[in-house]
Amino acid sequence: MPKYVYDFTEGNKDLKDLLGGKGANLAEMTNLGLPVPPGFTITTDACRRFLEDGRLPDGLEEEIAAHLAALEGQMGRRLGQADDPLLVSVRSGAKFSMPGMMETVLNIGLNDESVHGLVKQAGGNERFAWDSYRRLIQMFGKTVQGIDGELFDEALEELKNGRDDLKLEAADFQRLVETYKGIVREQTGQDFPADPHQQMRMAVMAVFESWNAPRATLYRRQERIPADLGTAVNVCSMVFGNCGMDSGTGVAFTRDPGSGHQGVYGDYLQNAQGEDVVAGIRNTMPLQELERIDKPVYDELMKIMETLENHYRDLCDIEFTVERGKLWMLQTRVGKRTAGAAFRIAVQLVDQGLIDLDEAVTRVNGAQLAQLMFPRFAGDAESARITKGMNASPGAAVGKAVFSSERAVELAAQGEAVILVRRETNPDDLAGMIAARGVLTSRGGKTSHAAVVARGMGKTCVCGAEELEVSTKERRFTAPGGIVVSEGDVISIDGSSGAVYLGEVPVVPSPVVEYFEGATDQDDELVRAVDRIMTHADASRRLRVRANADNAEDAARARRFGAEGIGLCRTEHMFLGDRRQLVEDLVLATSDAEREQALAALEPLQKADFTEIFQAMAGLPVTIRLIDPPLHEFLPDYTELSVKVALAGDDADDKDLRVLAAVKRLHEQNPMLGLRGVRLGLVIPGLFAMQVRAIAEAAKAVEGARAEIMIPLVGAVQELEHVRDEARRILAEAGVEALVGTMIEVPRAALTAGQIAEAAEFFSFGTNDLTQMTWGFSRDDVEASFFSKYLELGVFGVSPFESLDRDGVGRLVRIAAEEGRRTRPDLKLGICGEHGGDPDSVHFCHRAGLDYVSCSPFRIPVARLEAGRAALVSEGSDTR
Ligand code: ADP
Numbered sequence: 050m051p052k053y054v055y056d057f058t059e060g061n062k063d064l065k066d067l068l069g070g071k072g073a074n075l076a077e078m079t080n081l082g083l084p085v086p087p088g089f090t091i092t093t094d095a096c097r098r099f100l101e102d103g104r105l106p107d108g109l110e111e112e113i114a115a116h117l118a119a120l121e122g123q124m125g126r127r128l129g130q131a132d133d134p135l136l137v138s139v140r141s142g143a144k145f146s147m148p149g150m151m152e153t154v155l156n157i158g159l160n161d162e163s164v165h166g167l168v169k170q171a172g173g174n175e176r177f178a179w180d181s182y183r184r185l186i187q188m189f190g191k192t193v194q195g196i197d198g199e200l201f202d203e204a205l206e207e208l209k210n211g212r213d214d215l216k217l218e219a220a221d222f223q224r225l226v227e228t229y230k231g232i233v234r235e236q237t238g239q240d241f242p243a244d245p246h247q248q249m250r251m252a253v254m255a256v257f258e259s260w261n262a263p264r265a266t267l268y269r270r271q272e273r274i275p276a277d278l279g280t281a282v283n284v285c286s287m288v289f290g291n292c293g294m295d296s297g298t299g300v301a302f303t304r305d306p307g308s309g310h311q312g313v314y315g316d317y318l319q320n321a322q323g324e325d326v327v328a329g330i331r332n333t334m335p336l337q338e339l340e341r342i343d344k345p346v347y348d349e350l351m352k353i354m355e356t357l358e359n360h361y362r363d364l365c366d367i368e369f370t371v372e373r374g375k376l377w378m379l380q381t382r383v384g385k386r387t388a389g390a391a392f393r394i395a396v397q398l399v400d401q402g403l404i405d406l407d408e409a410v411t412r413v414n415g416a417q418l419a420q421l422m423f424p425r426f427a428g429d430a431e432s433a434r435i436t437k438g439m440n441a442s443p444g445a446a447v448g449k450a451v452f453s454s455e456r457a458v459e460l461a462a463q464g465e466a467v468i469l470v471r472r473e474t475n476p477d478d479l480a481g482m483i484a485a486r487g488v489l490t491s492r493g494g495k496t497s498h499a500a501v502v503a504r505g506m507g508k509t510c511v512c513g514a515e516e517l518e519v520s521t522k523e524r525r526f527t528a529p530g531g532i533v534v535s536e537g538d539v540i541s542i543d544g545s546s547g548a549v550y551l552g553e554v555p556v557v558p559s560p561v562v563e564y565f566e567g568a569t570d571q572d573d574e575l576v577r578a579v580d581r582i583m584t585h586a587d588a589s590r591r592l593r594v595r596a597n598a599d600n601a602e603d604a605a606r607a608r609r610f611g612a613e614g615i616g617l618c619r620t621e622h623m624f625l626g627d628r629r630q631l632v633e634d635l636v637l638a639t640s641d642a643e644r645e646q647a648l649a650a651l652e653p654l655q656k657a658d659f660t661e662i663f664q665a666m667a668g669l670p671v672t673i674r675l676i677d678p679p680l681h682e683f684l685p686d687y688t689e690l691s692v693k694v695a696l697a698g699d700d701a702d703d704k705d706l707r708v709l710a711a712v713k714r715l716h717e718q719n720p721m722l723g724l725r726g727v728r729l730g731l732v733i734p735g736l737f738a739m740q741v742r743a744i745a746e747a748a749k750a751v752e753g754a755r756a757e758i759m760i761p762l763v764g765a766v767q768e769l770e771h772v773r774d775e776a777r778r779i780l781a782e783a784g785v786e787a788l789v790g791t792m793i794e795v796p797r798a799a800l801t802a803g804q805i806a807e808a809a810e811f812f813s814f815g816t817n818d819l820t821q822m823t824w825g826f827s828r829d830d831v832e833a834s835f836f837s838k839y840l841e842l843g844v845f846g847v848s849p850f851e852s853l854d855r856d857g858v859g860r861l862v863r864i865a866a867e868e869g870r871r872t873r874p875d876l877k878l879g880i881c882g883e884h885g886g887d888p889d890s891v892h893f894c895h896r897a898g899l900d901y902v903s904c905s906p907f908r909i910p911v912a913r914l915e916a917g918r919a920a921l922v923s924e925g926s927d928t929r
Pocket residue numbers: 086137138139140141148149150151152153155285286287288289290322323324368369370379380
């Protein structure tokens with residue numbers, strides 16, 4: 050039978066799969082000799098089995114009982130023991146942190162008898178014991194029994210009657226316990242379970258079940274966390290921050306998660322229990338003040354934070370509690386941070402000698418880099434500033450203020466940019482946070498729900514803007530100076546500075562983009578960090594990075610961003626605009642002479658197009674794809690033209706009639722699978738030849754030009770042979786050397802790659818079409834119609850158009866790469882779909898042995914970084 054339960058002394062930080070992050074790190078801290086309240090962890094394996102079978106797996110209860118007995122022995126008291134109770138918390142904890150998404154119940158083991166035992170244990174502190182008891186019923190009722198938490202909150206508010214919770218006395222809490230028990234009875238038809246073992250058992254199952262709660266499911270989808278991991282459950286003996294002013298609870302970071310700078314960053318709350326800090330029942334104090342309140346505890350905490358940083362070699366966040374002057378560590382993990390801080394911290398740690406540059410590159414990722422390339426607000430907007438909150442998650446967001454999650458979702462669905470404004474957010478706001486451009490709260494610090502979740506999502510967030518009075522009911526907020534912002538009014542928030550502006554503030558480019566553009570100013574610490582990391586990523590990567598660009602301007606930008614060539618130069622737009630007429634003439638040509646005339650007119654224009662691009666790329670390879678899309682795209686709309694002709698009747702224009710006939714002839718039910726790509730080249734004599742001649746002439750005109758001619762939509766080697774032979778002849782006539790290769794974007798091409806490689810000098814995987822044709826999805830249709838359903842059902846975790854489908858499309862890529870190279874060992878392999886700039890897909894391309902990825906100019910830095918990371922991380926390791 051598998052082992053389902055691990056004592057904190059048995060685990061370690063590398064067992065996150067099995068023990069969850071919280072459990073693994075509690076074990077790690079225990080083994081480091083840090084003060085962790087004893088306890089044990091029930092594995093994610095037990096959770097998965099429970100969720101599959103709908104009952105606790107065989108043997109689990111016995112194992113829990115044995116570990117509980119050991120814990121009771123160690124603590125010298127039994128769970129819920131009437132005269133001297135052991136109390137425990139039952140805490141969720143999955144492999145990847147999902148802040149506030151799942152459940153935790155504190156103070157398990159209290160009932161009408163043991164509450165008196167707790168009074169005794171606490172030296173007669175009645176207030177503390179009854180406070181703990183009411184908290185148990187409240188948390189248990191809400192999370193285990195599914196009772197609406199508002200009911201408990203309202204009863205508490207009524208009791209407080211405007212008073213601070215510190216003003217409540219033992220008798221108040223005792224009364225509240227009775228009220229709460231009444232709520233439980235009313236809502237469930239049963240008494241609150243007095244049996245401590247039953248409490249624990251029910252709480253364990255509730256934590257397991259919370260894995261599949263809607264908000265947890267939504268969060269996982271957003272964060273791309275697999276749905277089948279399950280959560281572990283931690284049973285941890287209680288320590289109490291709510292037994293007086295010499296006690297308290299807090300959260301902290303070992304360095305600033307916004308800037309990366311070292312220092313003391315945290316919040317502390319006296320006489321309170323865990324959840325109170327995040328929930329914001331009272332205003333927390335900055336952690337520095339603990340030094341004044343209890344110097345020894347503060348000093349010990351600082352030392353522990355240093356120990357943790359050195360041990361994890363990274364920024365950590367922690368939860369701790371002080372029980373009457375004794376410090377307890379309740380949680381740690383490698384902390385979330387802003388994108389900018391990620392780069393700065395990685396480099397700081399290198400300078401501190403804690404990690405090397407290889408590791409620094411793996412500590413950041415392309416998504417973070419992409420975030421840093423967002424524009425920022427112009428600095429001269431100060432007059433529009435209405436207040437300042439905390440800079441919780443960077444970026445510049447502009448949108449209409451909305452005051453509820455539902456409204457945010459609604460307006461965003463209509464294409465509106467919105468800013469979600471809340472007093473504070475809670476897990477039910479998740480959908481609204483996803484829909485919004487940014488989040489603004491008036492309460493809560495950098496560790497509040499809004500801040501943590503927004504940072505995780507890379508969403509702009511300003512929190513704790515305390516000068517704002519937010520009224521959800523009236524859908525408006527007021528700011529100093531009598532300013533009122535109602536739903537629909539535009540505001541701008543700056544997550545990097547915390548500023549909130551009225552109206553739309555203009556934005557300026559990011560310094561990181563300016564650095565990529567070639568600005569040499571290295572005063573900015575962030576720019577310096579990015580520079581060091583990118584330099585090392587470039588030195589480490591095997592994959593080359595090219596750009597998709599089809600004009601000189603994009604080509605030039607791509608080069609500045611570090612492109613080592615053009616992987617895809619599309620030629621179809623070169624046929625639009627005022628050249629449309631020439632194409633129409635070509636299509637309508639009824640004789641060879643007419644057709645040749647149209648082609649002859651196009652050729653010099655094409656030559657000029659290619660010349661510019663070769664010049665911009667100065668000797669770097671340029672892969673030019675011969676014309677791809679269906680011809681009807683160049684002709685007038687069928688319906689419009691038929692109406693025009695019909696209305697004209699007998700007077701219809703002769704030309705219109707001819708065009709209409711052509712449009713009719715070329716009309717396709719399914720253009721994506723119709724006359725396009727190589728098929729078009731074979732059907733219209735001279736079209737491809739004209740393009741190849743233009744390429745050859747342009748290459749001749751530009752010193753050092755390196756042309757690669759790419760044939761689209763090939764499915765059979767015979768198609769390619771026809772075009773290649775003609776291209777070779779033209780190139781030879783012009784005395785120009787160029788590679789001739791093909792796109793691999795039709796499944797048949799991938800499956801017969803061994804044959805196709807006989808005629809192709811390179812393959813470039815066109816993964817947009819390849820995905821479309823492998824799945825049988827019409828991209829333009831399916832994304833709107835049923836992809837959200839598929840994501841919901843878990844058919845895939847992310848759209849296969851966004852991130853390469855490794856199992857299906859990826860398999861075709863691997864087959865083609867392998868069989869192509871068997872035929873032609875020096876076959877050059879690249880990818881030129883949108884996937885070329887997607888981090889996950891870049892890693893796939895590295896592992897599949899491709900030579901390069903090609904992506905849009907703005908994604909080039911991302912691809913360079915990810916290619917470096919792919920070379921530096923070991924196969925199968927987590928890159929999250
Ligand atoms: P989350 O993952 O939402 O942070 P936790 O399991 O960490 O949930 O618990 C919620 C709060 O309760 C935290 O502030 C934590 O520090 C506190 N807490 C958990 N277990 C104990 C315990 N045994 N004694 C005191 N406080 C606890």
